[in-house]
Amino acid sequence: MNRRGRKAQARIQIRKLRQGEVGLLQGARNLLDHPLDNRAARHLLADPAHHLWLASSEHRVVGFLRSVELLQLHTPRRQMFLYEIAVRPDSRGQGVGSMLVEAMLQYSRGRGFEEAFVLTDDPANKAAHALYKSTGGRTETTGDRMYVWHLAHSAKRRTRSTSAGRFISHPHFTGTP
Ligand SMILES: CC(C)(COP(=O)(O)OP(=O)(O)OC[C@H]1O[C@@H](n2cnc3c(N)ncnc32)[C@H](O)[C@@H]1OP(=O)(O)O)[C@@H](O)C(=O)NCCC(=O)NCCS
Secondary structure (H helix, E strand, O other): OOHHHHHHHHOEEEEEOOOOOHHHHHHHHHHOOOOOOHHHHHHHHHOOOEEEEEEEEOOEEEEEEEEEEEOOOOOOOOEEEEEEEEEOHHHOOOOHHHHHHHHHHHHHHHOOOOEEEEEOOOOOOHHHHHHHHHOOOEOOOOOOOEEEEEOOOOOOOOOOOOOEOOOOOOOOEOOOO
């Protein structure tokens, strides 16, 4: 990241949305795949298994991440599924996506989740692959479109030695850790 990017990153605030904070989502509506439905958003934010993080710079939303936690059959530990992430085109390449992923990893690790994972939509999406790799996500088979961040060191079913998802505690993370 260049100097301009680092300066921009210093201004980014990451916030985890709480129940009822639908109004704040309005700022992210241009980043969503579908028009925002306030009722649906309120419903999602009221569900403790669904999570939304916003990245803002000078009161403008510049990115968001949505994830959902999953129960598993082999362990009481949960998985976090990174369902979608997007950064405004004029704010890309400045570390916003990394900060959002790291906030999600911090939250998941702090609650003892086994792992987080994401499915990439397109092998040609270089930015997405670079983002997941640079935050510690690992693919497990050739041609895999799934990146995994291992969060619990006792993940017995993994045979390959893969590093735990890198997490850098960020001073600008203001959401519930
Ligand atoms: C993917 C996306 C969220 C990345 O967000 P971002 O804020 O630009 O990412 P960052 O600035 O944190 O960059 C993370 C890493 O990816 C690298 N990177 C970012 N854009 C890149 C690009 N176009 N090509 C190659 N590498 C890229 C950065 O250099 C950085 O690597 P580093 O940590 O080793 O320096 C953003 O490009 C986006 O919103 N794309 C459209 C939506 C999308 O594709 N979502 C993912 C669907 S699977």
